Amino acid sequence: MLQYIGRRLITSIPVLWGVTTLVFLMMHLLPGDPAELMMAESGGSSQSIAQLSHQLGLDDPLYVQYGRFLANALRGDLGRSIFTNRPVTQTILEQLPHTVQLAVAAMMVAIIIGTALGIAAALNRNTWVDSLCVTIAVAGASVPIFWSGLLLILLFSSLLHWLPATGQGSLKHLIMPATVLGLASSGSIARLVRSSMLEVLGQEYITAARSKGLSERLVVCRHALKNALIPVITVMGLQFGYLLGGTVVTETVFSRQGLGWLVVDAILWKDFPVVQGSVLLAAAIYTLMNLLIDISYAIIDPRIRYD
Amino acid sequence: MTKRRFPIPTRKTIPRREIPPLVTRRRLRRNKGALLSLAFLVILTAVAIFAPALAPYDPLDVAVEEQLLLPSSKHWAGTDLFGRDIFSRLLFGARVSLLVGVVAVVIASVPGLVLGLIAGYNGRWIDGIIMRVMDMMLAFPGILLALSIVALLGPGLPNAMIAVGIAGIPSYTRLVRSSVLVTRRKQFVRAAYAVGCRGWRIVFRHILPDIFAPVLVLATLDLAWAILSASSLSFLGLGAQPPAPEWGAMLNEGRGYLRQAPWITAAPGLAIMLTVLSVNLLGDGLRDALDPQLRTRG
Numbered sequence: 175m176l177q178y179i180g181r182r183l184i185t186s187i188p189v190l191w192g193v194t195t196l197v198f199l200m201m202h203l204l205p206g207d208p209a210e211l212m213m214a215e216s217g218g219s220s221q222s223i224a225q226l227s228h229q230l231g232l233d234d235p236l237y238v239q240y241g242r243f244l245a246n247a248l249r250g251d252l253g254r255s256i257f258t259n260r261p262v263t264q265t266i267l268e269q270l271p272h273t274v275q276l277a278v279a280a281m282m283v284a285i286i287i288g289t290a291l292g293i294a295a296a297l298n299r300n301t302w303v304d305s306l307c308v309t310i311a312v313a314g315a316s317v318p319i320f321w322s323g324l325l326l327i328l329l330f331s332s333l334l335h336w337l338p339a340t341g342q343g344s345l346k347h348l349i350m351p352a353t354v355l356g357l358a359s360s361g362s363i364a365r366l367v368r369s370s371m372l373e374v375l376g377q378e379y380i381t382a383a384r385s386k387g388l389s390e391r392l393v394v395c396r397h398a399l400k401n402a403l404i405p406v407i408t409v410m411g412l413q414f415g416y417l418l419g420g421t422v423v424t425e426t427v428f429s430r431q432g433l434g435w436l437v438v439d440a441i442l443w444k445d446f447p448v449v450q451g452s453v454l455l456a457a458a459i460y461t462l463m464n465l466l467i468d469i470s471y472a473i474i475d476p477r478i479r480y481d
Numbered sequence: 482m483t484k485r486r487f488p489i490p491t492r493k494t495i496p497r498r499e500i501p502p503l504v505t506r507r508r509l510r511r512n513k514g515a516l517l518s519l520a521f522l523v524i525l526t527a528v529a530i531f532a533p534a535l536a537p538y539d540p541l542d543v544a545v546e547e548q549l550l551l552p553s554s555k556h557w558a559g560t561d562l563f564g565r566d567i568f569s570r571l572l573f574g575a576r577v578s579l580l581v582g583v584v585a586v587v588i589a590s591v592p593g594l595v596l597g598l599i600a601g602y603n604g605r606w607i608d609g610i611i612m613r614v615m616d617m618m619l620a621f622p623g624i625l626l627a628l629s630i631v632a633l634l635g636p637g638l639p640n641a642m643i644a645v646g647i648a649g650i651p652s653y654t655r656l657v658r659s660s661v662l663v664t665r666r667k668q669f670v671r672a673a674y675a676v677g678c679r680g681w682r683i684v685f686r687h688i689l690p691d692i693f694a695p696v697l698v699l700a701t702l703d704l705a706w707a708i709l710s711a712s713s714l715s716f717l718g719l720g721a722q723p724p725a726p727e728w729g730a731m732l733n734e735g736r737g738y739l740r741q742a743p744w745i746t747a748a749p750g751l752a753i754m755l756t757v758l759s760v761n762l763l764g765d766g767l768r769d770a771l772d773p774q775l776r777t778r779g
Contacts, residue, residue: 312761318709318729324739
């Protein structure tokens, strides 16, 4: 097992290096001079643009900039915000817990709703319940987060006054954003649980469990569900990436602080070091999350380790 | 002339009901959800094309005296803050949203297809380089990659299309590469190689038609993602800019008047949902119809 973990850790190092390189190249090779773009809003003179270029080290050769960026990133130094002059790492770390809280809560909502819909559909295969569950799953993935968010705000905040529309700090503030984000993600989980359950329900050990006279509830909960949920773990990694991206819109709709809100704000203000740092960190978290999921999958299903 | 002992299967020797495109069409016809979605999308495309003729008002016409009017016989979906007719803006919005989706899918699929074909057919170091770059791109959550590209190119609809398109390239490259790896081992490809076909002819004449089905399914499902992502970017103020009648941007404009005028956000929200739902259902239907495993079982 340790050997497998070691192997997976080693293979994720080039990916992390690649992600860092890609972020650097995107910021330096795409059309547009970052210094000019940053000063465009304030209408800076060519002298101030040159000064900013020098301050950011953009007048150095590309390989020098790359080496400096990589060395600084390894030390956790992602530069300073153009507007607040605060270290980017510190700014991001302040916002990160809010986003992680939202993403984890949304993931729980997605798993609960997705699993329930998937099981209901599989147990009632080719009936109206199956069709209804599949349609709900597809519809959930089709509703834009920003629209469902606004609808919930209208219903639960403006009309019923049950939940706060914006802000953060309590569980009440988390319910609507997590539901909206989780619902959008539950569709893929529901479809996967359905197909996985259908496959497991056709296995011989399920027939054996039924022939022993076990109740259907025991057969489903104790024998089928446990095995059917294994593939769901793999999709959780992909879903986490989706949720991480989804927090950008959700945080904007519900005026929550977080990484997504920080990125959008930084893009609008052309604060490139913050954009660069946030995107880099999000990609690194996503890569590490996939690594953790791979490892947990290998723990649950030992066959994976020998592939 | 002697008769062949084992005739080569041709259109004439295969029973009509087993000809693959016809099997696919039959399967698709049986799927009511996919058919309904296809009908909706055909109507939507027609609406988008003939929007100037169908729209009762100019979508950009400001009429301050008619602001925030409830839906009525005069304004079917009401008016917005500037007194613009929401129904007319919706019709023109269909044009923008569908165009954004299709262009983004083309931007994603064409390079993705070419890179996947090169990686899968050539193998070796070219494959290694292409796939490592794709792995790096896949390490970014899709919308975040699109966001960072918009950050550099600047807000605006064309840039949003490019950003969403670029973010979609890795999924096509991966799919095409894996399909090519399977197809290049098939007998007809080996036969083409044995009779001396050139590499490009094998790729375009023999491999490409064989891998077309999964690419078509991915493109359909990707269209839904592209429409959603582009409207999300517009909602965030990074895609279509006011006063362009884009559904995501329209939702953003109505945000501040949620209580006083919920119809401003209701109509574009419903339009996005129905379009994305239809594309998703059609993509699912296509996947089921084209899945050879399902076909052999059926």
